[in-house]
Amino acid sequence: MFKTLLGFGKGKDFITEVLEEFNRMLSDTQTIFVSSYGHLFNPINEPGLGDKIYEIDRRVNEAQKNIRKRIAEHLAIQPTVDTTVCLILMSLVKDAERAGDLAKNIYESKNYFDGHVDKAVYDRHFGDIDKHILKHFNRTRDAFIDSDEEKAAGAWDEHKRIREMCDEALESIANSQLPVKHAVAFSLMTRYYKRISAHLTNIATSVIVPLDKLDYFENDHEPEE
Numbered sequence: 001m002f003k004t005l006l007g008f009g010k011g012k013d014f015i016t017e018v019l020e021e022f023n024r025m026l027s028d029t030q031t032i033f034v035s036s037y038g039h040l041f042n043p044i045n046e047p048g049l050g051d052k053i054y055e056i057d058r059r060v061n062e063a064q065k066n067i068r069k070r071i072a073e074h075l076a077i078q079p080t081v082d083t084t085v086c087l088i089l090m091s092l093v094k095d096a097e098r099a100g101d102l103a104k105n106i107y108e109s110k111n112y113f114d115g116h117v118d119k120a121v122y123d124r125h126f127g128d129i130d131k132h133i134l135k136h137f138n139r140t141r142d143a144f145i146d147s148d149e150e151k152a153a154g155a156w157d158e159h160k161r162i163r164e165m166c167d168e169a170l171e172s173i174a175n176s177q178l179p180v181k182h183a184v185a186f187s188l189m190t191r192y193y194k195r196i197s198a199h200l201t202n203i204a205t206s207v208i209v210p211l212d213k214l215d216y217f218e219n220d221h222e223p224e225e
Contacts (some may be wrong), residue, residue: 014074015085018067022093023061023145026203028056029100030137032078033196035106037130053107054078054082058138060100064093092144095199102192102199125186126171129165129193136162136197140204147207155204162197166190 035053039046071086110117137160143151170190173183 005128014070018070018089019145021063021067022089023141025060025093025100026066026098026137026141026144028060029096029103030134031140032056032100033103033106033133033137036103039107039124040110040113040163041119043116047160050107052109053104057100057104060097064097067093088206092203095202098161099196099199102196104136105192106189109185112181121178121182122186125169125176126189127169129162129169132162132165133193133196140200143204143207149208152204152207155201159197159201163194176177211218 036051039049063170067215068090071089075083077215136155139151139158142148143155163182167190173186173190176183178186
């Protein structure tokens with residue numbers, strides 16, 4: 001499917017510019033995640049970090065609106081253009097925007113803790129899930145930009161592993177003696193991680209699945225919310 005998109009955009013300024021803007025959205029979303037995750041364990045609040053994260057989030061939101069507007073205008077002017085391609089892009093920008101929102105929620109999770117999150121306690125429940133999510137970000141961008149079908153197919157496996165880690169973390173948290181506020185925050189974070197991974201998987205697998213199969217995962221048969 002995705003090779004059709006690339007063929008559609010070859011030599012056409014409109015689609016090239018839209019894809020470049022979408023790639024910047026993915027990069028910005030990853031920046032929000034990295035900054036938010038690091039913030040959890042920093043005992044000193046980095047001056048201006050919150051403003052930076054919210055500004056990047058606003059930029060992601062504006063990019064989503066701009067891309068959708070440009071697609072709608074383009075289709076109005078050139079109705080013979082392959083509408084399936086445009087609908088796919090409409091769906092993917094929403095995934096990127098939602099991943100950014102969820103990454104921002106991780107930053108906000110620190111409000112449940114006094115000062116900062118104890119890294120040893122966090123690792124006991126979550127392990128190295130952050131490394132898997134960063135790997136998933138990089139895999140998604142490579143799969144999408146390079147139309148790499150092998151990396152796109154691997155996104156399912158990566159998402160499955162992250163989802164399992166989130167489920168294991170939630171069970172561990174439920175059986176722990178954590179303070180209530182900490183348990184609530186950690187539980188919410190399992191949700192944020194799982195949803196970020198799901199949105200990234202939607203983007204990556206757009207390389208190899210048709211429009212009607214977006215948001216559905218292999219051997220899953222239930223759409224991600």
